[in-house]
Amino acid sequence: MKGWKKIGLTLMVTATALTLTACGGGSSNTSGESNGKVTIQFMHWGGTDTYKGDYQKRIEAFEKANPKIKVKTITVGDNYDTKLQTMIAGNKAPDVAQVAENGTGFASKNAFIDLDPYIKKDNLDMVKTYGNASALYKWKGKFFGMPDRGGSGILIYNKKIFDKAGLAYPNDKWTMEDFYKAAKKLTIDGTGKEKKQYGTQVADYVLGWGGAMMSNGGSVINAATKKATINSPENVKTFEEYNKNFKESSIPYQVSEDKVNRFQGGKVAMILDGMWQIQPSMKLKGMEFDIAPMPGKYTWSTGSALTISRQSDKAHQDAAWKFIKYMGSYKAQQILGKNLMDCPANLQVLDSKEFQNQKIMGKTVNMEAIAENQRKVKIDGMLKGPWYAEAMTETSNQLKEMLLGHQTPAATLKSLQSKLQTIVNKY
Amino acid sequence: MEATERKTMDERNTSMAKKRERMNRNWFFFFISPWLIGFLCLTAGPMIFSFFMSFTNWDLMTQMKFIGIQNYVNLFKDPIFLTSMKNTFLYAAISVPLNLLLSLGMAYLLSFHLKGMRFFRTLYYLPAIVPAVASTILFTNILATNGLLNKALSFIGIQGPSWLLNKNIVLLSFVFLAVWGVGATMVLLLSSINSIDDAMYESATLDGATRMQMFVHITLPQISPVIFFNLITGIIGSLQTFTQVYLMTKGGPDNASQMIVPYLYTNAFSYYRMGYASAMAWVLFFVILILSVIVLKSSSAWVFYEQEVK
Numbered sequence: 001m002k003g004w005k006k007i008g009l010t011l012m013v014t015a016t017a018l019t020l021t022a023c024g025g026g027s028s029n030t031s032g033e034s035n036g037k038v039t040i041q042f043m044h045w046g047g048t049d050t051y052k053g054d055y056q057k058r059i060e061a062f063e064k065a066n067p068k069i070k071v072k073t074i075t076v077g078d079n080y081d082t083k084l085q086t087m088i089a090g091n092k093a094p095d096v097a098q099v100a101e102n103g104t105g106f107a108s109k110n111a112f113i114d115l116d117p118y119i120k121k122d123n124l125d126m127v128k129t130y131g132n133a134s135a136l137y138k139w140k141g142k143f144f145g146m147p148d149r150g151g152s153g154i155l156i157y158n159k160k161i162f163d164k165a166g167l168a169y170p171n172d173k174w175t176m177e178d179f180y181k182a183a184k185k186l187t188i189d190g191t192g193k194e195k196k197q198y199g200t201q202v203a204d205y206v207l208g209w210g211g212a213m214m215s216n217g218g219s220v221i222n223a224a225t226k227k228a229t230i231n232s233p234e235n236v237k238t239f240e241e242y243n244k245n246f247k248e249s250s251i252p253y254q255v256s257e258d259k260v261n262r263f264q265g266g267k268v269a270m271i272l273d274g275m276w277q278i279q280p281s282m283k284l285k286g287m288e289f290d291i292a293p294m295p296g297k298y299t300w301s302t303g304s305a306l307t308i309s310r311q312s313d314k315a316h317q318d319a320a321w322k323f324i325k326y327m328g329s330y331k332a333q334q335i336l337g338k339n340l341m342d343c344p345a346n347l348q349v350l351d352s353k354e355f356q357n358q359k360i361m362g363k364t365v366n367m368e369a370i371a372e373n374q375r376k377v378k379i380d381g382m383l384k385g386p387w388y389a390e391a392m393t394e395t396s397n398q399l400k401e402m403l404l405g406h407q408t409p410a411a412t413l414k415s416l417q418s419k420l421q422t423i424v425n426k427y
Numbered sequence: 428m429e430a431t432e433r434k435t436m437d438e439r440n441t442s443m444a445k446k447r448e449r450m451n452r453n454w455f456f457f458f459i460s461p462w463l464i465g466f467l468c469l470t471a472g473p474m475i476f477s478f479f480m481s482f483t484n485w486d487l488m489t490q491m492k493f494i495g496i497q498n499y500v501n502l503f504k505d506p507i508f509l510t511s512m513k514n515t516f517l518y519a520a521i522s523v524p525l526n527l528l529l530s531l532g533m534a535y536l537l538s539f540h541l542k543g544m545r546f547f548r549t550l551y552y553l554p555a556i557v558p559a560v561a562s563t564i565l566f567t568n569i570l571a572t573n574g575l576l577n578k579a580l581s582f583i584g585i586q587g588p589s590w591l592l593n594k595n596i597v598l599l600s601f602v603f604l605a606v607w608g609v610g611a612t613m614v615l616l617l618s619s620i621n622s623i624d625d626a627m628y629e630s631a632t633l634d635g636a637t638r639m640q641m642f643v644h645i646t647l648p649q650i651s652p653v654i655f656f657n658l659i660t661g662i663i664g665s666l667q668t669f670t671q672v673y674l675m676t677k678g679g680p681d682n683a684s685q686m687i688v689p690y691l692y693t694n695a696f697s698y699y700r701m702g703y704a705s706a707m708a709w710v711l712f713f714v715i716l717i718l719s720v721i722v723l724k725s726s727s728a729w730v731f732y733e734q735e736v737k
Contacts (some may be wrong), residue, residue, distance in 0.1 A: 082696040089487040103698065109488035179529035206727075338583050389697045392495055397681045406678065 008291040037318040041092040042306075043079035043087075053341035054149065058332045062323060069319045071092075080346040093309040095320045099137075099145055100304040101388050107139035108386040108427075109189040112307040115143040118321045130328070130345050133377040137305040138384070146324040149336070152294075152301045152374045153207040153272050156281065159288040160267040161186055161197065170270065170292040172372050176212045179270070179295035180241065183249035186269035199249030200270045201263060201412035203244075203256070203400065204399040206392070208272050210300025211236045216376050219235030223381030223392065226424050230395075231417035248402050253404060274302065275343040275370060282361045290365050293373040305344055343370050350374055387427045393417050481705035488699070498706035508707065511685040517599055518686065519665040523603040526661060527654065530609045534616035535642065548617070555610035560602065563674040567591070570600050570675075571650075591676055593684035601671055601684065612657045619653040620646060648731040655722075655730045662718055666711065687711050 023084035051073060059071050074094060076083050081102050087093045088111050099106060104248060106112060119126060126134045130147040132299070137145030162169055165186055178371070190196040205388025219236040221228055222303035246252075251262060262269045262303035264284055271277070272294060281289050293299075306324040308317055326332055337355045342416050349355050358367065382391050395416060402412040456463075481498055485491035502508050537548050556560065569575045577587030590600045592623050616693040623646065647654075669688040672678055678685035678693075687707060695704035 079696070083695065085487050094610065106488070109486055111488055121605065252593055257571040257589075257591070258568070258573060386699075393693075393697075397679060399725065401594075401681045405679075406594070 008375075022086055025179035033131055037068050037070060038315055039072055040096060040319050040323060041072050041074060041094040042078060042096040042323070043074040043084065044098040045076050046059065047075065050073050050341065053339045054336060055112060057335050057339070058327055061335065062326045063330060064111040066319075066322060066377055072186055074105075081245075087158070088309075088311070091311055093311045095312045095316045096281060096323060097307050097309065098304050099150070099307050100151075101136070101383055101392070103137055103145055103307065104139055104304060104388060105386040106307075106385060108142040108182070111310060112144040112394050113307070113310050113317060115146065116323075116327075118377075122325065124325075127403040129347060131347050131375055131377060132150070132379060133301045133303055133345060133374060135379040136301060136303065136383055145307045146328045147303060148324075148327055149302070149304045150345040150350070150370075151274060151303030152299055152376050152377050153274055154277075154341060154369060154373055155270055155272055156263070156277055156289055156290045157270045157292065158263070158266060158268070159290055160266070169290065170295070172293050172369065175291065176215060176241070176296045180245040180249070183245060183270060185189045189336065194255050197260065197265075198251050198268045200245070200272070201251045201256070201268050202246060203250070203253065204403060206300050206396075207274070207294075207302065209239070209242055209399065210380070211212075211272075211294050211296045211298055212242055214298035214300070214380065215296030219379040219380050219382075220395065221385070221387070221420060221424060223384035224386075228417050228420035228427075229381075230420060230423060231413040235413055236410050237401075239413060243402055243409050247405075248398060253400070276341055278365060279340050281361065288336055291369045292366065293369045293376065297376065298378040299373055299376040301379065304345075305345075310337060343374065345374075347374060365366060385424070385427060387424050390423045390426075394423060460676060471575060473593060477705040477708060480702050483702045486699040486702045487701055488667050491702070494702070498703050499710070501703065502706055502710060507682050507690060507729050508687075510682050511687050511690045514598060514684060515643050515666055515668065516685040518601055521598075522602050522665050523658070523661040525602065526605055526609055526612060527657060529606060530612035530616055530657070531654070533609065534613045534664070535646070537617055538620040548614075552581065552610040552614050552649055553615070557608075559670040562607065563671050566600070566604050566607070570603070573587040592680055594680055597676060597684040598678065601668070604675075605665070606672055612661070615653050615657060616650060623649045651730045652732060653723065655726050659719060659722055663715055663720065666715055666718075 014378065040147060042055075042059075044050065044346055046054070055073065056312070059073065060257040062072060066202075081138070084093070084097055088106075088109075092177070093111065097106075097112075097153065099112075102114075113281075126143060133150060133152065134143070134147050137143055137147060154364070155174075157170055159169065167182055167185060170182070179200075186197065187195060188197040211237060216234045216238045218238055219229045251268065262268045264281060267288065278291065281287055292337075307326055308320045308324065312320065328346060330348055331344060332348040333344040334354060336342070337344045337349050340359060340360060344350060356367040356371070357364070382395075397411050398407075398416045398419070401407050402409055407415075480491070482493055482495060483491040484494050484498075492605055537544060537551065554727075557565075572587075572589040572592070574590075576590070578683055580587040591597055615701040627645050627649075628641055629643060636644070667688050668686050668691065672684055672686050672689045673692070676684045678689055688711070691704045691711075694700045695708065
């Protein structure tokens with residue numbers, strides 16, 4: 001009996017020790033070298049294409065300009081937030097991490113340093129350089145992220161379809177009403193369930209409805225008062241129109257379920273999407289398209305920024321600041337602009353002739369639209385709090401039910417109002 | 428003289444036996460240690476930690492705070508959790524018996540010694556070896572409004588619904604998927620049916636038993652341990668459904684296909700609520716435990732083991 005106890009005890013102790021040490025692990029994040037060189041870790045999401053298109057050349061230029069800093073990139077293909085979260089929990093957070101709408105969630109958990117002292121020291125004018133989109137990367141009034149990829153939506157339209165119908169192309173004066181009207185005119189009924197041609201393709205995705213809502217004076221959440229504001233008379237009107245347009249001129253869920261890209265197939269007149277759609281569309285034979293700013297006064301943004309970890313030591317934080325400042329600079333953002341994977345966040349780049357007059361596979365598109373659109377970005381309170389992920393999931397759920405015809409816009413907003421308030425109250 | 432000698436012999440024997448026993452014990456622990464260490468380190472450790480976590484508001488990144496049973500109280504006030512409980516149970520209640528019945532029927536049919544049976548056995552087992560991710564993506568296309576299933580239905584004049592977009596029927600889609608993978612259960616039942624001694628059927632035939640009687644009185648009791656095993660694993664597996672929901676509908680539309688484990692995952696990794704997610708895991712654990720105990724207790728009434736004498 002004694003022997004059993006001994007063995008059992010030894011095993012228990014060993015296993016417990018293993019659980020606590022080997023399984024847990026944990027060492028701090030210091031990769032500073034003795035010769036004054038600093039290696040910083042930079043983590044972003046996407047694949048090799050994202051790395052090559054958005055970052056590689058800029059990082060190379062940075063390292064050339066700063067020979068004492070080396071950048072080690074981690075590209076995360078899937079579950080980015082989980083990975084970052086786990087790294088923070090394990091005290092192994094990357095020095096620089098890309099964030100988007102998820103940023104506030106991390107910032108509210110104190111994951112990133114406050115950039116204001118650096119911004120002040122280097123005399124950067126964030127709003128002038130990056131516009132209102134920069135407000136997305138603020139927590140409690142302080143910047144936690146350097147705007148990097150602008151990500152504002154654009155209206156991409158098929159010129160052939162407009163020509164055939166004899167309609168004028170979309171322009172920067174367009175309101176949502178103009179957009180809906182054109183979409184209706186450009187929708188052609190088919191024989192079966194699927195229409196021959198659709199005016200547009202919008203759904204519960206926020207790039208579609210966000211701008212329409214804000215342009216009509218509506219909002220989802222007021223971050224300052226922590227109140228859900230979605231059930232307003234303005235929003236009821238907005239979503240009734242949006243819903244009507246969806247039924248009349250947009251691809252229904254039942255059809256889009258097959259994930260076929262009907263815009264590229266020449267069956268959709270206009271889409272509200274991002275700059276990343278330009279290049280793939282350019283590659284299509286017979287596709288003639290151009291871009292315009294999103295209709296309406298304001299537009300939603302899906303940009304991303306670069307942050308600095310609170311877990312890094314001072315030397316790494318300083319090096320990281322140099323890095324993210326460089327990435328957002330005019331010079332680096334011009335490089336980003338030429339790859340056309342995503343829109344640069346720097347407004348001066350968007351306004352420059354170098355960016356606007358560039359040829360894409362030998363052709364030009366109305367690149368001015370991108371600058372105009374980036375200036376229209378407005379950040380709703382939904383994006384200004386850690387509630388974003390939960391609030392957006394619920395909002396998309398309910399809007400989808402509305403667009404599927406299972407509930408009226410008024411009922412949707414009414415139920416969303418209480419649901420969103422419950423969510424905001426949790427934080 | 429003789430007596431003392433025998434005594435020492437006996438003593439030696441018992442001490443040898445003791446020694447051997449000790450050796451055996453050591454070897455037992457030696458061989459079981461990889462599992463034991465793995466279990467303690469990778470299962471028991473995290474389990475204990477998660478139990479502790481379920482009483483905190485930990486978000487992985489900031490200091491955890493003890494909040495008592497608040498997470499458990501909140502759970503039963505969370506409409507999405509209650510919906511996902513309801514969905515999970517409903518799914519299990521339909522898919523587990525259906526799966527068992529179908530696999531039993533199929534295993535029985537495939538146990539006949541007919542020409543070309545090997546081909547059919549392979550055919551029906553094939554879906555079971557397709558990884559869940561692949562089969563789920565496949566079913567997303569099959570069940571789409573313009574997907575294969577509805578196209579097939581339209582040939583016989585039925586207009587199929589939007590399986591994945593309709594709140595009322597979306598759970599059925601997951602039942603289809605479960606039934607499609609019935610081969611995994613079937614193959615176990617089939618091998619069990621095949622191992623039944625032919626002599627039993629022979630003597631039953633001599634006694635004039637019908638096929639039905641033989642199935643009910645010989646086949647079923649003989650394979651009841653395997654049915655029992657599949658029932659238990661089926662209940663546990665269906666209550667822990669994750670991949671299918673996560674890939675096919677993300678719980679939609681409007682949480683109509685939300686289940687406990689995907690909702691738990693979302694809370695832990697999208698909303699940073701480790702404590703809350705842990706509480707959910709423990710509720711699920713106890714539900715599974717209770718159900719398993721009920722099935723286990725009931726098993727003495729219907730599961731027949733060969734060594735038992737009834």
